[in-house]
Amino acid sequence: MPRPIRAVISQQAMSHNLSVIRQYLDNARQAPVTAADGAQPAPMGATHIWAVIKANAYGHGLETAIGGFAQADGLAMLDLQETERAREAGWQGPLLMLEGFFETRDLPLLQKNRVVSTIHHPEQIRMLQASTLAGPLDVFLKINTGMNRLGFAPQQFDQAHQDLLALQQQGKVGRIGFMTHFADADGAQGAVDVPATVFRDTVGQCQGSISLCNSAAVLRYPQLAVSAADNWVRPGICLYGSSPFANTTGEEFGLRQTMTLQARLLSIQQVKQGQSVGYGSTYTATRDMRIGVVACGYADGYPRSAPSGTPAWVNGVATELAGRVSMDMLTVDLDPIPDAAVGDWVTLWGNNGPHIDEVAAAAGTIAYELLCALAQRVPVHVQYSGESVEK
Amino acid sequence: MPRPIRAVISQQAMSHNLSVIRQYLDNARQAPVTAADGAQPAPMGATHIWAVIKANAYGHGLETAIGGFAQADGLAMLDLQETERAREAGWQGPLLMLEGFFETRDLPLLQKNRVVSTIHHPEQIRMLQASTLAGPLDVFLKINTGMNRLGFAPQQFDQAHQDLLALQQQGKVGRIGFMTHFADADGAQGAVDVPATVFRDTVGQCQGSISLCNSAAVLRYPQLAVSAADNWVRPGICLYGSSPFANTTGEEFGLRQTMTLQARLLSIQQVKQGQSVGYGSTYTATRDMRIGVVACGYADGYPRSAPSGTPAWVNGVATELAGRVSMDMLTVDLDPIPDAAVGDWVTLWGNNGPHIDEVAAAAGTIAYELLCALAQRVPVHVQYSGESVEK
Numbered sequence: 001m002p003r004p005i006r007a008v009i010s011q012q013a014m015s016h017n018l019s020v021i022r023q024y025l026d027n028a029r030q031a032p033v034t035a036a037d038g039a040q041p042a043p044m045g046a047t048h049i050w051a052v053i054k055a056n057a058y059g060h061g062l063e064t065a066i067g068g069f070a071q072a073d074g075l076a077m078l079d080l081q082e083t084e085r086a087r088e089a090g091w092q093g094p095l096l097m098l099e100g101f102f103e104t105r106d107l108p109l110l111q112k113n114r115v116v117s118t119i120h121h122p123e124q125i126r127m128l129q130a131s132t133l134a135g136p137l138d139v140f141l142k143i144n145t146g147m148n149r150l151g152f153a154p155q156q157f158d159q160a161h162q163d164l165l166a167l168q169q170q171g172k173v174g175r176i177g178f179m180t181h182f183a184d185a186d187g188a189q190g191a192v193d194v195p196a197t198v199f200r201d202t203v204g205q206c207q208g209s210i211s212l213c214n215s216a217a218v219l220r221y222p223q224l225a226v227s228a229a230d231n232w233v234r235p236g237i238c239l240y241g242s243s244p245f246a247n248t249t250g251e252e253f254g255l256r257q258t259m260t261l262q263a264r265l266l267s268i269q270q271v272k273q274g275q276s277v278g279y280g281s282t283y284t285a286t287r288d289m290r291i292g293v294v295a296c297g298y299a300d301g302y303p304r305s306a307p308s309g310t311p312a313w314v315n316g317v318a319t320e321l322a323g324r325v326s327m328d329m330l331t332v333d334l335d336p337i338p339d340a341a342v343g344d345w346v347t348l349w350g351n352n353g354p355h356i357d358e359v360a361a362a363a364g365t366i367a368y369e370l371l372c373a374l375a376q377r378v379p380v381h382v383q384y385s386g387e388s389v390e391k
Numbered sequence: 392m393p394r395p396i397r398a399v400i401s402q403q404a405m406s407h408n409l410s411v412i413r414q415y416l417d418n419a420r421q422a423p424v425t426a427a428d429g430a431q432p433a434p435m436g437a438t439h440i441w442a443v444i445k446a447n448a449y450g451h452g453l454e455t456a457i458g459g460f461a462q463a464d465g466l467a468m469l470d471l472q473e474t475e476r477a478r479e480a481g482w483q484g485p486l487l488m489l490e491g492f493f494e495t496r497d498l499p500l501l502q503k504n505r506v507v508s509t510i511h512h513p514e515q516i517r518m519l520q521a522s523t524l525a526g527p528l529d530v531f532l533k534i535n536t537g538m539n540r541l542g543f544a545p546q547q548f549d550q551a552h553q554d555l556l557a558l559q560q561q562g563k564v565g566r567i568g569f570m571t572h573f574a575d576a577d578g579a580q581g582a583v584d585v586p587a588t589v590f591r592d593t594v595g596q597c598q599g600s601i602s603l604c605n606s607a608a609v610l611r612y613p614q615l616a617v618s619a620a621d622n623w624v625r626p627g628i629c630l631y632g633s634s635p636f637a638n639t640t641g642e643e644f645g646l647r648q649t650m651t652l653q654a655r656l657l658s659i660q661q662v663k664q665g666q667s668v669g670y671g672s673t674y675t676a677t678r679d680m681r682i683g684v685v686a687c688g689y690a691d692g693y694p695r696s697a698p699s700g701t702p703a704w705v706n707g708v709a710t711e712l713a714g715r716v717s718m719d720m721l722t723v724d725l726d727p728i729p730d731a732a733v734g735d736w737v738t739l740w741g742n743n744g745p746h747i748d749e750v751a752a753a754a755g756t757i758a759y760e761l762l763c764a765l766a767q768r769v770p771v772h773v774q775y776s777g778e779s780v781e782k
Contacts, residue, residue, distance in 0.1 A: 002470060002471070002472060003469060003470050003490075003493065004493050054690070054718070054719060055690035055718055055719065055766075055768070056690075056766075056767070056768060058690075078394060078719055079393060079394050079768065080393070081393060098719075099394075099657060099686075099719070099720075102394065102395050102655075102657065102686075120658060121657070121658045121733065123733045123734075144660065146666070146667070147667075147668075147669065147670075148660045148662050148666060148667065148668045148669070148682055148714075148722075149658070149660070149668070149669055149684055149714075149717065149720060149722060150657075150658050150684060150720075153660075153661070183667065183669060183670055183671065183672050184670075184671065184672055187671060187672070264493075266490060266493065266512070266541075267511060267512045267540070267541050269535065269539045269540070269544075270544070271539050275537070275539060276537070276538075276539065276574065277538070277539045277540070278538065278539070278540055278574060279538075279574055279575075280574065280575065280577075280578060281574050281575055281578075291539055293540055293541060295490075295493075298759075298760050298763065298764075299445070299446035299447075299449075299763035299764075301764075304756055304757070304760045305696065305755070305756065323539075323540075326540065327445070327446055327759060327763065328445060328446065328469055328489075328490070329490075329540060329541070331539075331540060342512060342514045343514075364696070365695055365696065366695070368689075368718060369689050369695045372689065372690035372718065372766070373689075373690075373692075373764060373766075375446075375447075375763070375764075376447070376767050377446070377447060377470065
């Protein structure tokens with residue numbers, strides 16, 4: 001009865017990906033320190049994983065992801081309502097608000113749900129100072145090590161830390177950790193060296209947990225994730241099976257795709273050589289051919305920027321887009337699938353289809369954007385361990 | 392308590408835009424026939440407006456749009472559940488399923504809700520033939536006049552029409568109308584001439600309502616909308632205030648924006664000349680400057696493809712993006728707004744901000760995609776006539 005489109009979400013793939021990341025960390029812990037300059041400290045203490053489930057768990061559904069990442073050490077998100085939902089879903093472990101709180105009136109709920117708050121701006125410290133908190137709030141003090149997005153500049157750090165220590169004395173702040181975020185962990189090799197050094201120099205001898213690594217840093221610089229007595233990494237995209245690096249797919253890291261997007265053929269057109277297909281007539285048939293019209297468009301979250309040639313699979317056979325993506329439909333070359341018929345499933349990305357990282361690359365974007373863009377109107381089928389979805 | 396972001400939807404702008412389109416049609420009806428070849432038939436009969444509200448009314452919310460387009464002659468959508476919601480919302484007028492039904496089991500609900508169904512493929516006729524419909528279903532027979540997406544090829548038309556007439560005799564089909572869709576109504580001047588001629592030649596002397604014009608065709612070729620005894624136009628994007636044409640905005644047609652996207656500044660960074668901002672360090676400060684971090688990212692539906700330089704307004708003052716759009720944040724140059732402070736509203740598009748058509752153009756896409764992409768996590772404030780939204 002709904003439009004013939006669906007997203008199949010695999011909780012098993014989520015839990016697999018989490019274990020892959022855990023393995024990366026374990027391997028790093030056992031690896032010898034190889035940095036030529038000796039700047040990488042030897043492994044010490046424990047590494048914990050915040051599974052990042054912001055943005056509706058990258059489009060997968062918050063509750064589904066909480067189940068999939070049940071073995072994570074903590075969950076990281078952005079919205080206070082998400083922390084409420086996590087507690088309602090039965091999650092007992094730590095919760096982290098990645099941008100902290102936005103208003104003073106957020107504080108009671110943070111406290112009620114035992115949420116750790118990022119502190120990235122003096123305004124947040126002022127709110128804490130002006131508040132009448134009933135008990136201590138655990139915080140991560142965020143340092144801007146060059147990304148120039150969130151965080152205190154190194155020269156602001158001492159003041160911010162002193163302020164938090166004073167709040168600690170007053171019982172408003174509990175444990176104080178330290179965090180930063182890398183702008184280029186997926187970029188040129190070594191691009192994290194300067195920010196990591198800035199971070200170490202800024203934190204200096206201050207005691208507390210630290211948190212530096214996003215997906216790219218965990219995969220490429222795992223030594224950064226196993227230093228310090230208590231290290232919390234923040235993988236996001238890799239937990240959903242995608243690579244944070246250009247020109248690769250998550251498969252190369254042993255990750256499994258967590259979302260498969262499929263829609264049925266709702267029409268087939270016989271197109272003659274020289275005829276055009278779709279808006280703007282951007283595709284012209286170079287031969288007589290069959291065009292399949294698929295019930296998926298950019299209003300479902302499929303990227304309009306995906307050009308002709310973007311991979312799609314019909315009945316498990318690889319083919320490609322032919323013509324511009326419409327709001328509710330897209331068109332594919334059916335010549336490689338001569339027996340394709342109206343009603344057949346087309347896989348736009350995911351299992352038994354093109355890798356989402358390939359589709360994203362073809363569309364000039366990243367899998368993060370495609371996953372998050374999955375529209376509310378797409379019915380979601382959650383696949384629990386071992387379960388299969390009806391043909 | 393939610394993240395400091397909101398979409399403000401104006402029902403008044405919707406109803407204004409509908410009246411603008413009505414005016415275009417009235418003007419066309421009164422205009423002399425000017426086509427040099429005399430191919431445009433003189434105005435006759437009535438023109439009706441299907442207000443297109445598919446894709447959650449282009450991101451505006453179905454029920455909100457039903458209120459905004461209360462003066463439309465009919466509502467057009469894609470999903471059977473939307474027709475159910477339209478009836479529940481009290482809509483008594485005609486409803487059109489733009490892709491028709493997908494399965495035989497859809498037919499009873501179509502009938503219950505008195506929905507007009509597009510018939511674009513022989514498979515749908517077979518379903519009707521095999522069905523046991525209790526009463527007649529009104530249909531629009533869709534003709535593929537060159538877009539090669541949905542519809543019967545001209546050479547398939549006679550058979551399809553005969554089949555529908557036979558079904559009419561059996562009481563399964565009621566009124567039969569004829570429709571097509573243009574691939575290039577927004578393209579080169581005159582690009583609809585061939586498909587419009589194919590349509591006329593194919594339909595020939597068959598009696599029934601016709602439906603040809605999308606937004607672009609209504610605005611540019613309104614004569615096509617006032618021919619025939621009973622003509623139904625299908626405006627979509629223009630009802631939401633945007634232009635269907637490149638390098639223009641809806642304002643040039645007297646249309647008002649129906650969605651305003653705003654988010655607050657959640658941090659401000661002092662950046663030194665030569666420092667970079669955001670992922671990939673794609674923006675480098677050419678001077679010491681202030682960067683504002685805005686609580687809106689691509690997971691809210693703002694396009695990641697929007698480059699540095701894309702317009703955004705802070706406190707009513709024009710400025711531009713500086714650095715790559717993140718999942719939950721974006722960064723703007725605050726130098727034109729020296730008194731901007733954390734908590735101030737930034738308008739990403741809409742009233743008292745850049746036109747959504749300008750933002751779409753900067754991002755290499757169209758307003759349709761931006762509107763539809765508005766994420767569920769963005770709180771929506773519906774503005775009824777004359778109402779204002781809190782600062």
